[in-house]
Amino acid sequence: GIQVEQSPPDLILQEGANSTLRCNFSDSVNNLQWFHQNPWGQLINLFYIPSGTKQNGRLSATTVATERYSLLYISSSQTTDSGVYFCAVAIFRDMRFGAGTRLTVKP
Amino acid sequence: DTGVSQDPRHKITKRGQNVTFRCDPISEHNRLYWYRQTLGQGPEFLTYFQNEAQLEKSRLLSDRFSAERPKGSFSTLEIQRTEQGDSAMYLCASSPRRPGISDTQYFGPGTRLTVL
Numbered sequence: 001g002i003q004v005e006q007s008p009p010d011l012i013l014q015e016g017a018n019s020t021l022r023c024n025f026s027d028s029v030n031n032l033q034w035f036h037q038n039p040w041g042q043l044i045n046l047f048y049i050p051s052g053t054k055q056n057g058r059l060s061a062t063t064v065a066t067e068r069y070s071l072l073y074i075s076s077s078q079t080t081d082s083g084v085y086f087c088a089v090a091i092f093r094d095m096r097f098g099a100g101t102r103l104t105v106k107p
Numbered sequence: 108d109t110g111v112s113q114d115p116r117h118k119i120t121k122r123g124q125n126v127t128f129r130c131d132p133i134s135e136h137n138r139l140y141w142y143r144q145t146l147g148q149g150p151e152f153l154t155y156f157q158n159e160a161q162l163e164k165s166r167l168l169s170d171r172f173s174a175e176r177p178k179g180s181f182s183t184l185e186i187q188r189t190e191q192g193d194s195a196m197y198l199c200a201s202s203p204r205r206p207g208i209s210d211t212q213y214f215g216p217g218t219r220l221t222v223l
Contacts, residue, residue: 004149041196041217042214042216044214045212048210088149094163095152095212097150099147
């Protein structure tokens with residue numbers, strides 16, 4: 001099956017700092033999503049981005065499908081950005097999640 | 108759009124008991140998915156429905172697990188003879204009817220199962 005690797009596993013930032021999270025995957029995919037899991041366990045959609053670049057406020061994402069990686073950029077981080085960020089990919093319907101990047105933003 | 112809802116949010120049961128969880132997808136979504144997430148891990152795919160048809164099942168879905176979506180709307184996930192290893196967060200997701208084979212999945216808040 002598809003392998004999904006996320007890095008770094010843990011990231012601690014000071015409020016206001018910028019960060020880049022990476023997702024590498026082992027096969028061509030038709031679906032790639034980034035999620036933020038908040039402290040209550042809710043998975044929140046950030047981006048549906050099997051290829052290309054998207055931006056939403058302080059967040060942006062880029063997927064280079066031919067090189068099998070995706071990047072999530074967080075600018076001017078806030079304490080509410082804390083949580084676990086997951087990358088998930090799929091060829092068909094069954095999405096494979098990475099192990100996540102746990103982000104802690106300190107005030 | 109009221110989002111995906113799941114019930115109950117928490118369930119504590121004794122080993123050997125049966126449990127059933129319910130998922131109500133976003134109303135216009137015809138695709139529904141179940142995932143399981145254990146502590147410190149990403150969610151793992153269990154099964155997928157398109158309307159009432161169960162089209163994919165993971166090998167993680169042992170014969171103690173059964174999922175249904177009888178009218179193509181809400182879905183239930185039943186676990187028989189629960190084991191302590193079944194303790195996890197069970198997540199439901201839905202996605203809309205669109206052409207093509209892949210699409211955005213929206214997740215519910217999950218049901219946290221604890222087996223004592």
